[in-house]
Amino acid sequence: MAEEIPENFVDCRSANTETVPETTFVVSRREFANMEDTEKMFTAKYIPEIAKLFRKAGENKGGRLNNKEFCEVMKEIYGSVDEKALTALHMMVDTNCKNTISLGELMDFQLKKNQLSESLNIKEKLFPQGMKIIPSNHHRSIIGMVFRPFKGPTNREYDSEENVRIYQKGQYISVSSDGLLTFWTDVFDKQLSILLSKQESTGLYSEVKKMHVNDMVYIKELKQVAICTTERELTFYHCSEDIEQFAISYFLIVETNIVSAMNYCSTGTKGMFSYGDMKGFLYVFVSNNIQTNGLFCQQAYEKIALKKYSTVYVSALLKNPSKDFICVKVSIFKEECSLIRYFPSLDLFAVCGCSSKAMVLSDFSKTRGRITPNRVFTVAGNQEVFTCVEYSPLVGQLVTGGVDGLLRVWFPHKNISCEEVLKGHARPITHILYNQNESVFLSLSDDMNVRVWSEHSWLCVQSFQAHGMEHTRISSVCYNIYNNELVLANTDIGKCLGRGTDVFKNTITSHDKPLCSALYHSTFEQVVSVCQNGVVSVWDILTGRIVMQFNVTPEQRVGITAMSFDEAKRRLITVSDDGKVRLWNFNNATELAALPVTVPKEVTAIVCVKNRIFVSSRKSNIIYDLDIEKNDHRFLTHNYLKDIISMDASGTLLITASSNGNIVAWNADTGEDLYWCNGRISPQTQMAARTDHRQSIAKCRDKHRILQCKQPVALTDIKAWVKKIPLIICLKTREENMNIATLLTFAGGYINAWSVNSKGGIIAKFRAVPERQKGSIITTVSTDASESILLTGDNTGRICLWNIKEFGFKKQEDTGPFVDIDGWHVSLCPPPLLQSWQAHHSWVVSVTCDPSCKSIITAGLDCTVQLWTKEGYCIGRFGRDEWEATQACPERTAVQEEVEKPHTAEGKTIESPLSSPSPPPIPVPDFSDLYKTIDKMCLPTGDALLAELGKMQRRLPKWIKEMKDAIEVLDRPDLVIEDIDTQTLYKDLL
Incomplete structure (x- = not known):
């Protein structure tokens, strides 16, 4: 080649x-x-x-x-x-x-x-994940969006075990400027739209069906949506959870001018609805008991001929106040009102004008029923610094945003000068949001930059871009504070779920991209993982915390990154998509060296022997033999190797495997090929020609050409590639003997044990994945330090632990079963299966363990690195969970299988093809926690009993989910759990 x-x-x-x-x-x-x-x-x-x-x-x-x-x-x-x-x-x-x-x-x-x-502290970021873009059916900008919870906003449930809030289910409602109202699920996977112009004729001044919506508010106590348009009217729609009942409730006729901005706020009993118009007037309508009396006085409603719905005039409400209703009108500006905010703790209205040159704070007098615009905020030179405003009751300060991209902090009683100026945005600030649960402000600018500010220090603690929404400015923002979910909208919708809820915790992954590899360092007790965007993360296995993170791809490419420790395990060796071999101090992210050789991009293995690095790739039969210290670089080639898919070493013995099934053993010191074998051709090892295949890279520069991959490897290509992998692993602690297997090969779902010797061959073989799992193949393997336990991971996300302490030894007392291949007896007796469990949702790319095999580390294409006990109990997910080193009873989340010896035919020799071991019996899910809780219910009394009942009620949905998940994993369609009403079950238990 x-x-x-x-x-x-x-x-x-x-x-x-x-x-x-x-x-x-x-x-x-x-x-x-x-x-x-x-x-x-x-x-x-x-x-x-x-x-x-x-x-x-x-x-x-x-x-x-x-x-x-x-x-x-x-x-x-x-x-x-x-x-x-x-x-x-x-x-x-x-x-x-x-x-x-x-x-x-x-x-x-x-x-x-x-x-x-x-x-490195990922958990300190309020929004660790990126923005998810949801295409919508809106052709015009979305000018209003609200979240309607299915439960009351004060009903905050916590998962006491996870120490997070339960995600509050609900519904999002959006409206575009052309009057398209859309109902969304809380995950934005389903939508139902209503064109408001097709509703029955809207109001006194409406003559055409075409609409232009200015604003929208939601009145939760009445389950009504208020829409203001360019017509002189406000339309109130009945908007319950049953979309079929959506209809117009009544109209508010505005005789004087067009409504430009609205606001609604309530205490649960008292509701305050306000709006501003094009001429700078502010109108406030207060209902002291909104749930009983509604928003407006019922005596003020009129029935107009040819109109199906009731109407109420603003002038009538202003002339006829009552003890239950207050109606106030006040002049604020000589320009259009662009924003209205009411702050209950101050009992003040903040109003911004369309010029952004001034902001007015208006007192609302409860006794006199009037508003006084007594505080006007401006800055020298009439600068445009009041585009939006929010207030923090904790620190008692206002925060405003301006066209100059600066945030300003004010005391409400001091309007002469601001207290702080917060820099960070480069474009005009369009929205400011406040989250009292997290004690932060959020600001959004015209350049799609979102910044999170601490209200204690006024420092920017996070900044991120709303990537994918750059085609037009953000026209509407909804901040679901309870779920800590930020939703931005123009013609599309961008959703960003922040930390704090159980749903968010379940979405946290160890990396942003699928994993390439994970290694364990026993001296440092650390896990080193790398993903397809070249980010290397170092994790503390005793706590789950990240201790270091750096990128090994200089141009931020996405592709396969191979990595390995050097022989002394002091340096990390990586080969990324650019083909450069780099050495790193992974404890402080220092690049120590970049070797002057460019290798093919799709590296399959890196092996270190005596300060020399052997690198192989998928589309080349060249093994790069690189010198770390002296730059004496060479390479090996062999005609039997189509490519090198897997590689390992034991002492000076280097083993390479090709996708054509050929395996070649080399002397790593001399470069001689010693043996070769192929189980599909012969069950015995074959002697090689003893030729030195190693050549100097410098001498052969003009004779050889590297085959480079033009594009990074896609995820689908990885799967297609792995299906052809003959994985190999050397058993380095075993004596080299014709009757002792020192090499394990893995192809498809089978494992072959080879004696790599001049008189050796296959000693034993068995199927390592159940026959019922069609298409299952082994994708990664490793052993413990003593090489008595073999760990395998497959493409279904399953992990298996095998006891190979006695496996691969040819003994006289072996009683079978055997298979005869050209007169060569091969044992078909599989090693004992110690444990098996579902670790990932899909492909396992790495499985390794600590020296004693008490802790198992797995990495998958689902972007997660996880820590398990050898019994299959999940200790936690790196990047999401943290744990103590002394944690003795981790939560059982693995679906485990009871181990049973595979059924085999009697006799010493089998002439027929390989038979697969029968699958282990389906286990009964372990719900010992449920049984213990029920037992405890019989013991306590009084307050203790009530406490136990409360805990049980919270845990019932989780137990039911575990039962359903267990049945789903077991693939038993005959077992069905009907939907269970947990409240009814709880009452029955009482």
């Missing part, structure tokens, strides 16, 4: 400074777990003493200390310090594997680590 090899270039390791920075360094509790005061490990107080002891201990070594000397220095300063943690720290700093570190390197490492870790 002709390939073009690029020229070498000099190793570009970054030099570490030898100077001590004048700053304060903090070491995490994980690094110094036994210290009483971990926050003072690297404060300025201790730096001089550390520097003195460093110089003294390393005076004959250029100030550099090995691990033993470093531990002695730190113990002399701090006394009792965990030596294992110090060793881990020494390894983190010594990324170049020099086995010694200097004081400058130590301080430089700690400084970079602290700077990078400041931006």
